[in-house]
Structure formats: C-alpha cells, structure tokens
Amino acid sequence: MTTTYDAKPASRVLWVDRFLTLIRFVFIFVISVGLLAFIAQQINPQNPFAQWINPDATGLTAPQFKGLLVTGLAQGAMYGLIALGYSMVYGVLGFINFAHGEVFMVGAMSGMITSNKLADAGLWEDAFLFSLLFVVVSSIVLSTATAVIMERIAYRPLRGSPRLIPLITSIGVSFFLQNLSVVLLGPGAKSYPALPSWLSQKRSLLGFDIEGTKLVVLVTAAVSMAGLWFLVERTKTGRAMRAVAEDKEIAALMGIDVNRTIVTTFAVGGAMAGVAGILWGILFRSVIHTTGFLPGIKAFSAAVVGGIGNLGGAMAGGLSLGAAEATAPLLLLEPLGVDGVSQLRDAVAFAVLIFVLLVRPSGLFGERLSEEERA
C-alpha cells in the first residue's frame, strides 16, 4: 500500500460509502421491481410487464396469500420469543449469546422426550391439556437450567474481557450443546406424538383460515410477551434488570445484586426459549439437533430488526421477519422470475438482516443500550 498522508482522507474513504449506497439502492430497486411485478401479475397474469419479467407469472389467490401470512406470523411469533432472550442478554451484557438458539433446541428436545413418554403412558390423548402443561413446565425448567448453567460456567468468568472473547465462547457453547444432543440422544430427527384433531383442525377467524396449532402459537406468544412486559416494567426484578442494562457499576452502587440480575436475565430468556421450543414441536412435530441453529440466527436477526435491547421491538421484529420470510419468496422473487423460490427462504431471512443493518443499523424501533455497549 502506497497511500500517503497528504492525500485527503475523505476521498480515500468515500468509495466504500459510495459502494454501500449503491448496494442500498440495488436492494431497494430489486424490492420495488419485485413488488411492482407482483402487483402487475396480481392485476392480470397476462400483463405485459409481469410477462416481461417472469414469463411464467401466475399470481396468488387471496387464500394462498393469507395462508402464507399466517404461517409466517406463527413462525415469526416463535422467532420473537427466542429473540427476547438475545435482546435481553445483549442489553445487559453487550454480547450476542450465540448459544441461545441451542437453549431453544434443548426446550424442543425435552418437550419431545416428555410428550413421548406421556403418549406411551396414554396420558397425551386422555388428558391433553394437563399433559401439555406438564410438557411446557418441564421444558421451561430444563431450558432455564441450561441457560443459567451456561452463564455460570462459560460467561461469568469472561466478564470484562475483550468483546470478541465471549462471542467466540458462545459459539463454542452452541457447538457443544448441538453435539451433546447428538451423542446423548442420537443423531436423526425425532418426532412429537400426534396432536388431537380438535387442536390441529382449521378454523376461520376474522376472515383467515387458521389451523388451531398456529392459533395456539400466536396466543401463547402474546401471553408470554405480556408476562414478560409485566416482569420487566412493573416488578422490582425488572427494574433491577433495566438498571443493570443501563450501567452495571452504578446499579451495583445502588444496592442491586448484579450477578443475580444477570442470572435472572438468562433464566427469563431461557424460559422464553423453552416455550418457543414447545411451540416449534407443536408446529412442526419434528426436532433434530440442528433445530436451534437457523431459528437462533433468525431470531437474532429479528432482535436486530426490532432494535436490540428493545423487548417490544424483538417481538415485532420476529413477526415481521417471519412474515417477510414466508411471503417474500413468492411476493418478490417469484415475480422476478427466480426458480425454486422456497429453497431461498433462509437466504431471504439473512438478506433481511443485511438490509436492515445497512439501511437502519439501530433497528426499526430503536436500540436501548447503554453508552459503553454501543461502542
């Protein structure tokens, strides 16, 4: 490199910025063309504009679109529940707990084990609600325990070390937990027992045909979110958590037990991930050791989309990410003439993350972080 000091620094830096602006514009351009093509094909699939971009344009029917949206929202609610854990830990400790997705996996796995045991005993069919309650409670206990043990062993000794160290550690923890599931429970997908038909049947609500399971997911997410909101905004523990997120040292001076508050944060995040794990089991009825990885990353994206540290934002981010991921392939990519769009669902989720970080790094609803963590 033969850069000299007398060159104007601005001109040296600018080309990256220009490139970034270009990327932003390309992103926005692709999205708007896709949307326009979609609108065109909705008006009439034989529309010349739609035909020009995608010769096989067919258009979506309203029930198809609603179905996609509901699927997306149900998954998004799950992402939102996981995202709460990411967001809370980031708010309090300022690092991405990469292994949080694995806590969710632990919840789903423990739900699989207990529900299968209950099904063997015949209780799953006979007393469904009771056994579901048992499954949920046990999975919450296990995933909370995982999160708390994780914090104690891997993260607490690293407090105050350089920024990347806890992040790398959490990658290790995530890798370890995934493979722990392989060696203890064996590789391969495991399934949940069949759900009672009154739960899985479709019912119409507000003009939407929703399967009961998705309704359960949405309602559970709403209830958990309300509970969390109450905990964080209305109780003493919640106030302690907010104070620690703001400034650990001052919080300690005010008589708050910082360690205990951090453990509580991990525990609450773990409990939410446990709930999400059960919801995953109800929705997909299948769980494998890598179950936690992609939803974990997507949930983190949701937390970023909503503004990290912002709990309402995490839930909203989850819902919007889920909806985007479910609809964007058919709404943007298919009208653009891309083949096999459903394969690109995960790529869309990552693209949303990149797009949001490029256009609005502090998220849609604003970050809530202390000064030092924003650095």
Add this chain to the structure above:
Amino acid sequence: MTATSNNASTIEAPGLDWRRQIRFSAIGALSCAFIALAGMPVGLNGRSIIQPVLSMGYLSLLWVPFVLASLAGSQVVLEGMTERERDSKDLAAGALVGLGCALGLAVLMILVQNFNLRDPLVNWSPQLLDLLSFGRSTTLGVLLWTALGTIFGVLGGAMHVVPGGMRRKTLTVALSVLTVSVLETFLTDLLEGFGLEVFTDFIYYKRGGLEVAGALLVAVLAIAIPLLVGTRITAVRTRVQEMPASERSRVNLVLLAVSAALLLVLPFFLGKITNELLANVGLFVLLALGLNVVVGLAGILDLGYVAFFAVGGYTTAVLTSPNSPGFSPQLPWPVALIVVITLTGIVGLFIGAPVIRMRGDYLAIVTLGFGEIIRLLFLSDWLSGWFGGAQGITNIPGVDVGIGVVKGTDPRSVFLLVLVFCAIAIYISWRLEHSRLGRAWMAIREDEDVAEAMGVNTTNTKLMAFVVGAVLASFAGAIFSAKVGSIFPTSFLMLVSIIILVVVIVGGMGNIAGVIVGALVLIGVLGGPKQPGLLQEFSQFKLLIYGALLVWMMLKRPEGLVPNVRRSRELHQEEFLQDAWLRGEIDADDEENES
C-alpha cells in the same frame, strides 16, 4: 514466587481447601457419568492403547479422576507467599476426588441395571453396563471402579507431593506412550517407508495398540533420550543464542532449508493413507492461515469464511470441468487459478465492504449470513444452470504439472501440491505480518479508534484483511476441487467455518506456527468436518470435543497453544501490568498515565 526475596515477612499460603475438593469430586462424578452416557467408553473401546491392558474406552474414563484430582490440588501461589508444604493430606484429597468420580460411575451402573431409559438416551445400554462392570457382576464393577478411581485420584494428588523432576518424568512417559499409540498409523507407515518394519512390528500389536513390551520400550526411551541428548541440545541452543544476529539468522535459514527439504522428501516414504491425511491437514493449514489473517491479525471475527473456500472451489470447478452445466471453458488449472484468485478477491471485497462498518459482533453474524447465502445460492435450483444445484459439478480434472497429474487418486501428488501452496501462504502471511499493513491490522485489533487517530486508514486496511483471507481460502478451494474431483454444496457447511476457527484459536491467534500446530493436532488427530483423522473412532465425538475445546481455550488460555507474544500481552494486559508493577518497572505515576 521469585521477586520478593527482599521481603522478609512471607506468609504461608492457606491450607488445603476441603470444600474445593468436594466440589471437584462432584464435578468428577458428573463428568464420568456424562462421558459414559455420551457413549465414549463403548464407542472408543475398539481402539486399544496398550494391547490387553488399556483401551481408549477405559482411558476416556480413567483420565478424569487423575486430572481432576491434580487440578483440585493445584493452588495459585500469590506474590509474597511461600508454597504450602505438601503432605499426605494431599493424597487423601486426591483419593476423595477419585472416589467422587467412582461414585458417579457406580450410581450410573446401578441405575442402568435397574431402569430402562434407552428411549431418549441412546447409550443407556447393556453394553455400557457390561463394559463398566468389566464383563462381570455390577457389584464387582462398583468395587473395581472404587479402587481404580481412588488409585488414579491418589496418583493425581501425588503429582503435587513428589518432587518436580519426578512429576515431569511421569508425565513425559505417560504422554509419550499415548502419543506413540495414537500415531500408530502414521509411524507404521513412515517406518515402513524407511524399511524399519522390525521396530513397529515389535512395539505394535497386529490389530492396533501397543504391546506391553512395546509400551515399556517407549517408556524407557522417553526417559533415556532426554537423559542422553538433553544436555547436548541445551548446549547447542545456548550456543546459537549467544551467536551474533547475522550468524543466528544464517543458522535459522539453514534449519529452514533442511526442514523444507525433509518435508518435500517425506511424501515419498509415506503410504497412501498418511499422504491423504497430511494433504487434508495441509488444506486446513491453508484455510486456517487465511482466517488467521482476518481473525488473528486484524481482529475481525469472520464466521462465514467458508464462503471464500466455496467460491474458490466452485470457480475452479466451473472453469476446468467438462461437466460444468452452464459455462465450461475447460481451462487448465494454473490458468483457472489466476481467475479464481481474482474472483475470490473481488468477492472478498464485496462481502467485506458492507460489513466493515458494523460493530464487531454484528459483523460476525452478518458474515455468517453471507456464508449461508452463498451456500444456499450454490444449492438453489435458480442457479443450478451454472453450479449444478444439489448435484454439484463432477468430473473435475486434476492438475497437470508437466511431469504428472495431481489428482485425488494419487494423494502423494496432492500433498506435494498442498505443501507448495502452504509454503506460499506461509511466506505471504509472514511478510504481511511484518509489513506496514500487518502493523496496521494489529493496531486495529488492539484499538480501532486509536489506530484511526494514528493515521491508519481503517476501512481499507480491514478490507485488505478480507481480501487476503479470501485469496488464501481460494487456494484451498482450488486444490480441494481438483483433489476431490467433484464439488457439492454440502462440503461448505457453516460447520467448516467453525472448525477453521477452532483450529486458529486452539493453535494461537495471530501466530503462523500456532496455526500449523493447531491444524496438525486437531485435523490430523481428530479429523476435519468430513475427513477422518488418526483417531477414526473419535469421528462421532470430534465435534463435541471441538466445541468443548473452544470454550475451554477461551476460558483458560485465550492466546492458544503457541501464543503470539503481542496477542497474549493484549489478552493479559492487567496481569502484565501487575507483574511489571511488582518488579518495580512501573511506578505510580506511570500507571496513572497508562490508564
């Protein structure tokens, strides 16, 4: 321990902490039960260390009481304290820890005998019980494990009681027997190449593992060799160190040339399997050297590093293979390589530019996202007209180098090719590390704001790190696709990025030698994502071990096995400052200025 001899009033360190011993025995009990349930004893039992006496399966349990007991007994001796006199109490403490481990196994055995939890826990099996009880009754098994646990615990405790020389000798013997046994395939192959089968036939049992006599021979050698040559080596070393700088660098150069020549000759004495193994290690050395530039030197955590490997591999495949679905120029490999390097460098720029301004941890996740996006694109039907989708690209020709063709069926040639590229990569990273750019990277790693204030153009410098890393990965990708002869998206999972990261971190971030050691130890012994290592039995546990290693390294030794001096100073800044203060190098005013 040394500096405060002038300080007359030394305090004795506190006595044995029994609560710590009890905590360690609980940890031991849990770890033993966990290892048993993870299936290590059963899965590794096929591999013997010393033929009828000790198998890898039993070793996977027996190390626990030994190591935990010696860990529990270790004490941090603070400045100004004398070390406590060790006595029989330490042996008792070791026995306690060992007993704890045995208790864990005993409880597990009784549970396995009386309950059936095989449904969720796959290793809750009669085989496990059979193995743990040595093929006899459970009662006998419990008694035997109690005895074994106590013995190994006492041995672990004894490590603090016996004098240092003795301790070192015991550890050397144990480690060399283990190493010789682990390296069996390699050593047999190597010595066969030199026509020395007699030796390996003597020490190794026919179907794997050392013979008892062989183990004894290795033990004797492990003690004898340092006694015979140890003093001479130290003498030579001090003589080299006392030489003037110009002469010393000449000695180093000669050493380098000799070792390079040896490495070039080595493949001709090795068999297929070993050459294949070393070629895989070499590929990971290349990848790890590249990631070392990004993570180790510039301090950018790139979790999507596999993307560059994939781009390198796929570009080579498209350019050279006659079966490439979209565009098939069938270029010769060296010409293709130039295109590959350019293209991967550009991809490095393209991925680097958007992420360069992000916070460190956002950057990690976004690069991971890019890695996955690139894999999904190669896998997708959309681009299958170019890259073949899930069917990949097959029939990639080998590398024609004039005197022969390098291809996967001839691992020796692949290993030679990999060696050449490793040499290039090492040279590049070594020169870069000591260049202006390298210093700028290290400045950014230490503190980006300060580096910027000092006039480092952080944007360009960080982008350069991405580009250099991408180019080094593209070497590996190009060789990989020529070696395997076909290329599929499943070779480029996110797992590969993580494994390369583990190699770099375990070896030592920012240190070329460390990275090579890391690749040799991890990929060579445990194996890569799909490639088997020397311990093939470990294939189902290696990822678990990688995860655990990553956490353990970060907690206990973030600078890695072979640390980079500057990097470890950064990581242990406080301790360094404290030491310097204790030595009186910093007085109070300086410290004020420091902070």
